[in-house]
Amino acid sequence: xxxxxxxxxxxxxxxxxxxxxxxxxxxxxxxxxxxxxxxxxxxxxxxxxxxxxxxxxxxxxxxxxxxxxxxxxxxxxxxxxxxxxxxxxxxxxxxxxxxxxxxxxxxxxxxxxxxxxxxxxxxxxxxxxxxxxxxxxxxxxxxxxxxxxxxxxxxxxxxxx
Numbered sequence: 086x087x088x089x090x091x092x093x094x095x096x097x098x099x100x101x102x103x104x105x106x107x108x109x110x111x112x113x114x115x116x117x118x119x120x121x122x123x124x125x126x127x128x129x130x131x132x133x134x135x136x137x138x139x140x141x142x143x144x145x146x147x148x149x150x151x152x153x154x155x156x157x158x159x160x161x162x163x164x165x166x167x168x169x170x171x172x173x174x175x176x177x178x179x180x181x182x183x184x185x186x187x188x189x190x191x192x193x194x195x196x197x198x199x200x201x202x203x204x205x206x207x208x209x210x211x212x213x214x215x216x217x218x219x220x221x222x223x224x225x226x227x228x229x230x231x232x233x234x235x236x237x238x239x240x241x242x243x244x245x246x
Contacts (some may be wrong), residue, residue: 091196094225103184132187
């Protein structure tokens with residue numbers, strides 16, 4: 086039995102828009118218990134965003150606030166409060182949008198791609214999800230966990246010769 090990407094993909098995919106705020110994205114990830122989402126502009130696939138992207142952006146905002154407060158602290162010979170750092174970090178993060186965080190480097194496969202090739206794509210690009218797409222039109226997503234589930238369910242055994 087030949088298994089294709091279209092046979093494995095998750096068709097009902099939670100997507101986000103580039104104009105969604107980072108804070109809304111964080112709440113969505115938490116509520117839906119997902120770690121990433123494709124980014125669509127209308128029907129067109131334009132990127133992908135993950136929890137790691139969020140964490141990186143929030144860490145950068147905190148670091149920037151720390152550097153800024155250290156600089157002003159040296160000039161004024163004062164020690165800013167931790168609350169001030171939190172305030173500055175919050176100001177920076179509340180302005181962030183998905184378009185500021187997302188990766189436009191899309192790792193995708195065609196719907197008729199063999200599952201073995203999909204697995205090779207995971208390894209080659211060192212990712213945990215690939216997008217199943219045709220001409221920047223999202224058809225679904227396959228995660229590395231989906232492949233593990235196939236193995237656990239014994240559904241790959243039929244393809245052995």
